[in-house]
Each structure stands twice: as structure tokens, then as C-alpha cells.
């Protein structure tokens with residue numbers, strides 16, 4: 031019997047890939063703050079895995095920030111430095127511009143526009159820019175045949191844009207609702223846990239670095255509104271339009287409201303909600319009473335969460351860190367990986383359902399919580415009930431816990447689903463009754 035041939039070692043020929051390694055995706059990074067430095071750190075920490083997923087290396091080749099001498103905890107010494115961030119767009123050795131400066135005026139929009147004009151894709155975490163100029167910039171990107179990618183602009187580390195476009199791409203979305211601002215969620219969580227007043231908790235949030243020195247953008251609901259406008263555009267295929275979003279912040283939420291919410295089985299959250307109605311798309315950001323057993327009610331502290339409802343998937347909840355260097359860098363790098371792979375990313379303006387109208391808050395219909403401070407004397411409740419009846423607002427329940435004849439007491443009522451405009455008219459007149467001592471407080475209830 032002839033001896034079996036000796037196994038031969040496979041002749042090793044270098045693969046085409048090894049001979050022609052794919053060239054790196056060269057990134058020009060503008061902004062070296064929390065997010066920009068986070069991107070540099072994460073790219074360095076997970077370089078091999080990121081390269082494998084992207085199919086080629088991702089390299090930061092040039093950077094820009096304001097202060098060249100600032101210590102940032104990352105080494106930028108070998109990188110080209112641009113005093114003027116917009117010059118990154120002109121650098122022929124930059125394939126993609128990452129705009130991590132922030133703001134809807136000045137350098138950030140100038141840089142994004144310059145990059146798109148030069149036919150360079152842009153990655154941005156800048157929700158303010160997208161909410162104000164997204165429709166225009168999206169059109170420009172399409173005209174130039176390049177992407178403007180923005181996973182990091184909404185809900186930080188939660189890959190909600192990808193979820194809507196890719197994982198849930200087969201759905202017709204009916205509703206999106208989310209905790210989109212960690213600062214507000216922290217403040218409301220702390221108020222509930224400690225019974226402390228808004229100003230007190232806000233000061234603590236500022237000391238802990240959870241709130242900016244000027245907290246207006248967060249506390250008054252605008253940051254959440256920027257994100258909601260972007261989310262609604264992606265989910266419903268409508269142009270991003272900040273003016274279509276009703277915005278109300280959390281300054282007026284009192285410990286008393288939080289206490290009553292608890293009694294009624296709710297938690298107060300600042301929600302951004304976009305809903306498909308028969309008349310079009312409602313977009314609104316406001317404090318909301320959420321049933322205490324619902325997933326959004328259970329999200330505490332600085333976390334974000336988004337509930338997505340679609341005809342096929344039914345209901346899905348995504349929760350996670352909405353800000354911070356690591357989570358936001360994670361989202362920026364996901365976009366860079368897509369670009370390195372050569373994936374075509376859709377922009378805002380690719381309307382899938384053109385013709386959907388924006389519906390004003392006046393047309394919103396839903397149940398509501400109302401708190402009045404009234405003089406405890408006979409006839410007050412009857413007067414309030416009459417004003418509600420005149421506007422066809424139907425009361426579901428009324429609570430008056432304390433009785434102190436002749437003094438001020440809170441009266442709380444909840445309504446059956448009512449039209450917002452009608453309830454507001456009724457509350458306007460109730461506020462003028464001599465026995466009602468403060469403007470009525472209303473907080474919408476989400477079913």
C-alpha cells in the first residue's frame with residue numbers, strides 16, 4: 031500500500047487585503063471638549079476592534095479647538111492643528127469632518143456647511159444645529175451626495191437613530207416618547223426622592239456638574255426639543271422643524287405636585303413626545319404625569335430612555351446614558367464606522383411621508399392634572415366645575431385633602447381626555463375667580 035502522502039502545509043499567499051490594506055478613513059476633528067477628547071480616547075482604547083468592524087483604520091489626522099495650550103488628557107501633539115475650524119474642510123487629507131464644537135451659530139454651522147460644500151461627509155453631535163438648520167443642511171448633503179450623520183445628537187449612547195432607521199425600518203411609527211434630557215430627569219428624580227424644591231435641587235445638580243451654569247437650555251425644555259425635532263423627522267419622514275415643537279420646561283413643578291402625582295399613581299417626567307394623529311404629527315416637550323408602573327416612570331437620575339411604538343414591533347424601550355464622554359463618543363464612532371464601511375446614510379430630507387402636517391398643541395387631546403390654590407369657602411368647587419362644564423371638560427377625580435376654612439388650600443383634579451384649547455380657556459377663567467389665589471397649574475397625563 032502506498033504511503034499516504036504527507037500533509038503539505040498550505041502555500042501561504044498574502045491576501046489581496048494584506049497586499050492592499052484599505053486606506054484609513056481620515057478624520058478632521060473640531061472640538062476637543064468632553065465629546066471630542068472622548069472620541070480620541072475611545073478610538074485609541076478600542077483601536078483594533080473598531081478597525082475590524084470598520085474594515086479599515088479610522089484615524090484622526092487634524093484637530094481644532096480654541097485654546098491650543100489647554101491640557102485635555104489626550105495627546106494631540108502629532109496632529110495638524112487648525113486655528114480656524116472651518117479650514118478642516120479645506121484639508122485635502124481629511125475625508126470626514128467631525129463637528130463636536132456645538133451651537134447653532136458661528137463656527138459649527140460654518141464648518142459643517144464648508145465640509146458639505148466640499149463634498150465631505152460630516153459627523154456631528156450637535157442637536158441645536160440640526161434642529162435649527164437640519165432641513166437646509168440635509169438638502170445640501172443630498173445635493174453633494176454625502177452624508178450628515180448624527181447618532182450622537184440624540185440620547186447620547188442610545189443608538190436610537192440606528193434603531194429607527196435600521197432595526198425598526200419595517201415599521202410605520204405611531205408614537206415616540208422619551209426622557210431626552212438627563213439634567214431635568216435628575217432634578218425631578220431628586221425632588222421626588224427628597225421632597226426638596228426645584229431651585230435647591232438645581233443648585234445641587236450644578237455643583238455635581240449635571241447642570242450647566244446657565245441651565246436654561248436644559249431646564250426650559252429646549253435641549254429635549256432639539257432632540258425631539260430630530261427624532262420626529264427620522265421616525266415620521268417629515269422635515270426637521272423646531273418651530274413645530276411645543277416646549278414647556280420644569281421650572282414650575284413644585285414638591286406639592288410631585289406629592290400629588292405619587293398619590294395618584296404617577297411620576298412627573300419631562301417627556302418629549304411625537305405622536306401620529308389623524309390630523310398629522312404632534313411634537314411636544316412638557317412635564318408629563320406617567321403611570322408609575324410604565325418603563326419611563328422608572329428611569330431615574332441622568333439616564334435617558336425612548337419608547338418607540340410601531341405597527342409591527344408594537345412597543346420597544348431603549349434606555350441608557352444620554353450624555354458623557356464615553357457614551358457620546360460611542361455614538362460618534364458608530365457613525366464613523368458606517369462611513370468607513372462606505373454605507374450610504376440617509377439624511378433628514380428624504381421624506382418618506384411627505385404631506386404630514388404639524389399639529390399644534392391647541393389641538394392636542396388628553397387627560398390632565400390641574401392644581402388650584404383656593405380659598406376654603408363654600409361654592410368654590412361649584413364655580414370651578416361650572417367653568418369646566420362650559421368648555422365641556424369632564425372631571426375624572428377631585429382631591430381636597432386639607433380643610434382650613436377661610437385659608438388657602440390646594441385642590442387637585444384630573445380630567446378625562448379633553449381638548450387642550452378648551453381646558454386652557456376654562457383655566458383662564460378659573461384663574462380669574464376671586465377665590466382662586468394662584469394661576470392654575472396643569473400637567474398633562476400620558477395614558
Ligand SMILES: NC(=O)c1ccc[n+]([C@@H]2O[C@H](COP(=O)([O-])OP(=O)(O)OC[C@H]3O[C@@H](n4cnc5c(N)ncnc54)[C@H](OP(=O)(O)O)[C@@H]3O)[C@@H](O)[C@H]2O)c1
Pocket residue numbers: 060061062063064065066094095096097098100113114115130131132133137155156157158182183186352353354355358
Ligand atoms: N457633553 C455631552 O455629554 C454631549 C452629549 C451629546 C451631545 N453633545 C454635543 O456635542 C457637542 C460638543 O459638546 P461638549 O460637551 O464636548 O462641549 P465642550 O466640552 O464645551 O467642548 C467644546 C469644544 O469645542 C471647542 N470650540 C469652541 N468654540 C470653538 C471654535 N470657534 N473653534 C474651534 N473649536 C471650538 C472648545 O475648545 P476649547 O477646549 O479650546 O475651549 C472645546 O474643545 C455639542 O454639540 C453638544 O451638544 C454633548
